[in-house]
Amino acid sequence: MEKIYTGKTKDVFSLDNGNVLLKFKDDCTGKDGKFDPGENSIGLTIEGIGRENLKTSIYYFELLKKAGVKTHYVSADVENATMEVLPAKVFGHGLEVICRLVATGSFIRRYCDYIADGTKLEGGYVETTFKDDAKGDPLVTKDGLVILGVMSPEMYDSMKEQTLAITKLVAEDLAKKGLELYDIKFEFGYDKNGEVILIDEIASGNMRVYKDGKIVDPMDLTAMILA
Amino acid sequence: MEKIYTGKTKDVFSLDNGNVLLKFKDDCTGKDGKFDPGENSIGLTIEGIGRENLKTSIYYFELLKKAGVKTHYVSADVENATMEVLPAKVFGHGLEVICRLVATGSFIRRYCDYIADGTKLEGGYVETTFKDDAKGDPLVTKDGLVILGVMSPEMYDSMKEQTLAITKLVAEDLAKKGLELYDIKFEFGYDKNGEVILIDEIASGNMRVYKDGKIVDPMDLTAMILA
Numbered sequence: 001m002e003k004i005y006t007g008k009t010k011d012v013f014s015l016d017n018g019n020v021l022l023k024f025k026d027d028c029t030g031k032d033g034k035f036d037p038g039e040n041s042i043g044l045t046i047e048g049i050g051r052e053n054l055k056t057s058i059y060y061f062e063l064l065k066k067a068g069v070k071t072h073y074v075s076a077d078v079e080n081a082t083m084e085v086l087p088a089k090v091f092g093h094g095l096e097v098i099c100r101l102v103a104t105g106s107f108i109r110r111y112c113d114y115i116a117d118g119t120k121l122e123g124g125y126v127e128t129t130f131k132d133d134a135k136g137d138p139l140v141t142k143d144g145l146v147i148l149g150v151m152s153p154e155m156y157d158s159m160k161e162q163t164l165a166i167t168k169l170v171a172e173d174l175a176k177k178g179l180e181l182y183d184i185k186f187e188f189g190y191d192k193n194g195e196v197i198l199i200d201e202i203a204s205g206n207m208r209v210y211k212d213g214k215i216v217d218p219m220d221l222t223a224m225i226l227a
Numbered sequence: 228m229e230k231i232y233t234g235k236t237k238d239v240f241s242l243d244n245g246n247v248l249l250k251f252k253d254d255c256t257g258k259d260g261k262f263d264p265g266e267n268s269i270g271l272t273i274e275g276i277g278r279e280n281l282k283t284s285i286y287y288f289e290l291l292k293k294a295g296v297k298t299h300y301v302s303a304d305v306e307n308a309t310m311e312v313l314p315a316k317v318f319g320h321g322l323e324v325i326c327r328l329v330a331t332g333s334f335i336r337r338y339c340d341y342i343a344d345g346t347k348l349e350g351g352y353v354e355t356t357f358k359d360d361a362k363g364d365p366l367v368t369k370d371g372l373v374i375l376g377v378m379s380p381e382m383y384d385s386m387k388e389q390t391l392a393i394t395k396l397v398a399e400d401l402a403k404k405g406l407e408l409y410d411i412k413f414e415f416g417y418d419k420n421g422e423v424i425l426i427d428e429i430a431s432g433n434m435r436v437y438k439d440g441k442i443v444d445p446m447d448l449t450a451m452i453l454a
Contacts, residue, residue, distance in 0.1 A: 093340055110365040113320055113357070114375040125374045130340070138337040141368045147352045148341040 008042055009050070010201075015084065019074055022201075024050035024081040029205070040133045050081045052222050053203040057083065059225060060170060060202035067169055069162065071198040072189065088189030088199050092150040094131035095140075095187070097159060099124050099167040102182040105208065110139075124167055126160045151190075158196045159188045166198060174209060177224055179216065182208040235269055236277070237428075242311065246301055249428075251277035251308040256432070267360045277308045279449050280430040284310065286452060287397060287429035294396055296389065298425040299416065315416030315426050319377040321358035322367075322414070324386060326351050326394040329409040332435065337366075351394055353387045378417075385423045386415045393425060401436060404451055406443065409435040 001021065005012035008029060013021040027050075030043025054076060061073035072085040100107055103119045107127075128145065129137040140148070142156045151159075163186060171181040184207040187200035204218040204225065216224070228248065232239035235256060240248040254277075257270025281303060288300035299312040327334055330346045334354075355372065356364040367375070369383045378386070390413060398408040411434040414427035431445040431452065443451070 110362060111357070111367070111371070111375060113359065114377065121374050125370055127368060127371065130338070132340065135337060139366050139368070140338070141354060141366070143352055144338070144354065147348050148338060150341065 008040075009053070014087075018087060020085050020087050022083045022085060024054045024083070024201075026050045046219075049219075051078060052226070053201060053205070054078060054081055054083060056203045056222050056225050057201040060173075063173060064166060064169060064198070069166060069169070069198070070195075083201075085199065086191060086197070088191050088197060090187065090189050090199070091145075092130065092148070095145075095150065096129050096131055096137065097126065097163050097186045097188055098129065098183060099126050099163045099186070100183040101167065101171060102180070102210075104182055107183075124164050126163050151196075152194075155190065155194070155196050162188070162196065162198060170202070170207070174225075177227075178211060179221075179224065180210045182210055184208075235267075236280070241314075245314060247312050247314050249310045249312060251281045251310070251428075253277045276446075278305060279453070280428060280432070281305060281308055281310060283430045283449050283452055284428040287400075290400060291393060291396060291425070296393060296396070296425070297422075310428075312426065313418060313424070315418050315424060317414065317416050317426070318372075319357065319375070322372075322377065323356045323358055323364065324353065324390050324413045324415055325356065325410060326353050326390045326413070327410040328394065328398060329407075329437075331409055334410075351391050353390050378423075379421075382417065382421070382423050389415070389423065389425065397429070397434070401452075404454075405438060406448075406451065407437045409437055411435075 001013045001015060003011060004014050009025055009027055011023040011025065013023065015021050026045050026047055027042045028044055028046055029039040029041065031039050031041070033044045055078060058076045061071055064071055065073065072088050074084040074086060076083040100121050101124055103115050103121055104117050108115070108117045127139060129139050132138060142153065145151050145156055146153055166186065167181070167184055170184060174181050186198060188196055189199040190196050204221040209216045209221050228240045228242060230238060231241050236252055236254055238250045238252065240250065242248050253272050253274055254269045255271055255273055256266040256268065258266050258268070260271045282305060285303045285305070288298055291298055292300065299315050301311040301313060303310040327348050328351050330342045330348055331344055335342070335344045354366060356366050359365060369380065372378050372383055373380055393413065394408070394411055397411060401408050413425060415423050416426040417423050431448040436443045436448050
């Protein structure tokens, strides 16, 4: 088992069977000792949070599997905080795919002349941003991704379609718990056949969820999802 | 003839025949008395520049007309610095459509991790930004324009197709003069039938043009185009 990548919240190892092992850590992104999923640097360590995030991911990856959505998820070992996944390449130097069901956050900062904070986005709206702290994670269009050689138009269409389908499944699950999904962030990759699949994790820190009109803290959200 | 809008570089009047009259002014966008087409405030007045910009617009609108591209252009009166155009509504509070043939400027500021400054963008790349000084003219995707209610997907497709065709015609014309078009900015509107047409002007200040590897100043460019 060879370590191939040291991430902020996860380490990555290659397995002899050709798959990849993700080891969830207790390090969290944040600032000045305060947990903030939107931050890009490690701000603190919370005992056991790696396992909690893994359990949330398992919960949703299993839910997607049952719904017939293929992802990189193979199996998991909660005790050791590891998840076995299919090998996949990331797009470019890392691309975030955001699905918004309610307009808020950076969408409102960009487009508040056109839409009010809290407006429902019927059917969901998908956008992609490059992971690039220094540039503030710049928005990139489908045509942009194609001309930059990051992906083909067909890959984009597949990614968008999967994003809408997965978001719907997560939102429906949260709704059963009395929670409303506002937006969620995914990462996709592609396998050796060029097939686009959901990679990384599905954790509370990647979604904005409201309960009774108030935003739910990611730590509380994890507890609610796993209850 | 009733004045319906006072612009930075043009005033707008309604005509009795249902059309609209644009009156080109000698005011230029710029800063501290220096002409800069990228600036959003009036920086100086240059005697006769309104007429020069009008002549450039006439030159290109006539060129498009001959190529069978319908625009808002009807006729012009150079002496009085006026252009008669078809009435059209702008998209949202003003939308800029940029076609890039060579990667530079804000495209590179956003995506320099993926492409080198000066790289040709084969076939051309089209993007749209909202006119919004305070927000730095935010990029908006096709899906964004649709969900914000600014235009239909069909309108976007028509606008993009026209943008690529018009850019090709302008670039071919400039190439004949030994000039290379890097990028160009347009404004589109839609008429009472929902048909999308090119509006506003086609002037040197809206394009980035190079000659022998060096950028050409908009004032010099106007002279070259009209020579």
